[in-house]
Amino acid sequence: MRLATEVALLYLATATCATAGDGFGEPPTTSGTRVGNTGASSTRGERKLHGRFLHITDVHPDPYYKKHSSTDANHACHRGSGPAGAFGAETSSCDTPLKLVDAVFDWLDKEVKDSIDFVLWTGDSARHDNDENIPRSETQVVEQNEMLVEQFVRVFGKQDNINDTDPTNDFIVPIVPTFGNNDILPHNIFSQGPNKWTEKYLHIWKNFIPEEQRHQFVRGGWFYVEAIPDKLAIFSLNTLYFFDSNSATDGCADRKEPGYEHMEWLRIQLQFLRDRGMKALLIGHVPPARTKNKKSWDETCWQKYTLWMHQYRDIIIGTFYGHMNIDHFMLQDFHKVKKSVRDGMMPGDGLTLKTERTPKEDMISIASASDYLLDLRKIWSKLPDPPKLHEKEVLSPWQSFLEYFRKGGKRERRKKFLDKIGGEHAERYSVSHVSPSVVPNYFPTYRIFEYNVTGLEDVILSRPRLASSPKLPQAPLIQRNVNADRNDLHIDEDPDSLAHRKKHSRPKGKRPRKHKFIVPSPPTKSSPPGPAYSPQTLSLLSYTQYFANLTYINNDFHNTPPQPDFSSEYSLTNFSDLAESKAENELTGQRWREGKHHGKEPGKHKKHHPKSFKFEVEYDTRKDKVYGLRDLTVRSYIELASKIGAFKVDNQIKSNAEDGGDDSGNDDTEAQAEADGDENVEAEKKKKKKKHKKHRKGTKVWFTFVRRAFVSTIDPEDIEKEFSGKEAEIEGDGAWEL
Numbered sequence: 001m002r003l004a005t006e007v008a009l010l011y012l013a014t015a016t017c018a019t020a021g022d023g024f025g026e027p028p029t030t031s032g033t034r035v036g037n038t039g040a041s042s043t044r045g046e047r048k049l050h051g052r053f054l055h056i057t058d059v060h061p062d063p064y065y066k067k068h069s070s071t072d073a074n075h076a077c078h079r080g081s082g083p084a085g086a087f088g089a090e091t092s093s094c095d096t097p098l099k100l101v102d103a104v105f106d107w108l109d110k111e112v113k114d115s116i117d118f119v120l121w122t123g124d125s126a127r128h129d130n131d132e133n134i135p136r137s138e139t140q141v142v143e144q145n146e147m148l149v150e151q152f153v154r155v156f157g158k159q160d161n162i163n164d165t166d167p168t169n170d171f172i173v174p175i176v177p178t179f180g181n182n183d184i185l186p187h188n189i190f191s192q193g194p195n196k197w198t199e200k201y202l203h204i205w206k207n208f209i210p211e212e213q214r215h216q217f218v219r220g221g222w223f224y225v226e227a228i229p230d231k232l233a234i235f236s237l238n239t240l241y242f243f244d245s246n247s248a249t250d251g252c253a254d255r256k257e258p259g260y261e262h263m264e265w266l267r268i269q270l271q272f273l274r275d276r277g278m279k280a281l282l283i284g285h286v287p288p289a290r291t292k293n294k295k296s297w298d299e300t301c302w303q304k305y306t307l308w309m310h311q312y313r314d315i316i317i318g319t320f321y322g323h324m325n326i327d328h329f330m331l332q333d334f335h336k337v338k339k340s341v342r343d344g345m346m347p348g349d350g351l352t353l354k355t356e357r358t359p360k361e362d363m364i365s366i367a368s369a370s371d372y373l374l375d376l377r378k379i380w381s382k383l384p385d386p387p388k389l390h391e392k393e394v395l396s397p398w399q400s401f402l403e404y405f406r407k408g409g410k411r412e413r414r415k416k417f418l419d420k421i422g423g424e425h426a427e428r429y430s431v432s433h434v435s436p437s438v439v440p441n442y443f444p445t446y447r448i449f450e451y452n453v454t455g456l457e458d459v460i461l462s463r464p465r466l467a468s469s470p471k472l473p474q475a476p477l478i479q480r481n482v483n484a485d486r487n488d489l490h491i492d493e494d495p496d497s498l499a500h501r502k503k504h505s506r507p508k509g510k511r512p513r514k515h516k517f518i519v520p521s522p523p524t525k526s527s528p529p530g531p532a533y534s535p536q537t538l539s540l541l542s543y544t545q546y547f548a549n550l551t552y553i554n555n556d557f558h559n560t561p562p563q564p565d566f567s568s569e570y571s572l573t574n575f576s577d578l579a580e581s582k583a584e585n586e587l588t589g590q591r592w593r594e595g596k597h598h599g600k601e602p603g604k605h606k607k608h609h610p611k612s613f614k615f616e617v618e619y620d621t622r623k624d625k626v627y628g629l630r631d632l633t634v635r636s637y638i639e640l641a642s643k644i645g646a647f648k649v650d651n652q653i654k655s656n657a658e659d660g661g662d663d664s665g666n667d668d669t670e671a672q673a674e675a676d677g678d679e680n681v682e683a684e685k686k687k688k689k690k691k692h693k694k695h696r697k698g699t700k701v702w703f704t705f706v707r708r709a710f711v712s713t714i715d716p717e718d719i720e721k722e723f724s725g726k727e728a729e730i731e732g733d734g735a736w737e738l
Helices: 002-020 098-111 138-156 196-204 211-220 258-276 299-311 366-380 397-405 410-421 485-489 495-503 550-554 634-645 663-675 681-687 700-709 716-724 727-732
Strands: 032-034 052-056 119-121 175-177 223-228 232-236 279-283 316-321 328-333 429-434 445-451 459-461 540-547 580-584 591-593 616-620
Touching: 098 138, 119 138, 138 196, 175 232, 196 211, 211 223, 211 258, 232 258, 258 279, 258 299, 299 328, 299 429, 328 366, 328 634, 366 634, 366 700, 366 716, 429 634, 634 700, 700 716
Parallel strands: 052 119, 119 175, 232 279, 279 316, 316 429
Antiparallel strands: 032 459, 052 445, 223 232, 328 429, 445 540, 540 616, 580 591
């Protein structure tokens, strides 16, 4: 109640200042006008919307990378002799050579910059700390991030603003960055702000952060940008405060935690957008993965985030992340939000989930990625299938009429299906997009999204100002002592001691109290579905995934095949080539991947000249017949996830799923039991007998999903062998769903 009052007073103060004309609430010069409007002019730098934007992530530039060095864990492409190519050591754990960084931005300059409206840049813009002979330093982290800012300036910077003193007017399109877990030191550990990293990045990103939000950015590393003034805002989330591996903070339950404050800031800003009739995109680095083998966020943060996504489903168009390097998407299920959380009460001792991976596992390996993808499939196999008649069944018009209305007929099956997914538009769920990386752990990539600009065709953006009128309140939401010892001590404290402090912060014997919070208001009953759920202006339409085939471009080995045709079953490499070395990297403590060329060396007596660098299309969702995405609404993703989770069933086995049976409904019952806090859910799931498990096989959609997850670096036949052998595990394991 007190928080709501503070916000209301803050809003009134803002309005009063605006009326008084003291400058705080005065609207800045608008950056969006319409052709024909009074005062609209055709001045230098004006542009129209293209309905496209760029997502680029995890560049990891490495100035110490050495061509033809060793890719093993002890050399990390910095020393020795081996197969490291000129543009990178594809499928290895090595980072990105500067030659590849230059080539990527040269390509964006030539092929992309003049056809997009904004850029999402989701972090990890410094190399990994993977070489004990060259340990990372704060200077390195800062300089590598500054180097990437210079690349963005080179490609997207304005050439005609020499005398312009406004630092947020230096680009032809808005560029929105966010913190990665390797953009700080030590990696993963981001303490409560203000801290030295929020202050350093305020300087590094001064061209990207609106002036009126800089105080908030220093406080927590979050901000937003109005990419289309008065229409679309992009929120840069500091997911390190949600990250389960950040031992300097403790989730989003306690109002003293920065994660709590971050969620409150997001809630208030989204409400202001709703009041203004605007929409939002959310970006971050670490995605909200939540499966048996991968849990990225603290559970209290995941619960609030999923609740926020549901309550603001009329506002949020989509969310975009990086970090995991593999190409995939996630679904957040509102039914997995605890009943107490939906009522505004978070348990005082937090929420925990059983997983089989430790928080220290940062870079997702081939083995853990395989287990994680199988987790997703298991979860998605429980999604209900859209009702349909048997393909061979041909009915007369009268039979179709009777079939539609009979008990258990098509009408009833359709109603059951819609009830399970949250109605016609699947509003029970939300979607997170996770893009693969530039760093060639597989192949270097970037992604172009297309969105609906119907009704905005005549909008002219005179310059990419980062905020528009009216200015939203940016004052601190929660009073706390920002100079407390915690801020100073935790920045450089040993991560293990931080984890111990986090685990044992509550005195023994003291009963944890529950934490109250304000539940966001849902859309009004008269509100139409948002752009994420129903096609309309600003809805996401499609994306095109681009990749650079470094095996071909590096041209280091005589047996390098021609460019692969991804419409055919072309063999690139196999899982054994991508397997992690038994030796661990001494600094990261993780298995090291030597890459597909490990053990090879380029010919010593013949010079190998790299081919011309270029990106090409891996797949385009508009044309892709395997995924069959008609658009990128949540309903389309639910149908795709259902196809990925489906199994081929032998002819002698009849699945009642075809008749709208109960198999597809298990997920709904289990989710509700979990949300209600039923402790017997796991025991009951383990008691269920799994029938016909020997007869279930993967589908083409599933194997295509896996192949694309690894950016088509793996032989499709090897994928089928690798994952078909694990299908029995899916059938026999009752503890997949969290």
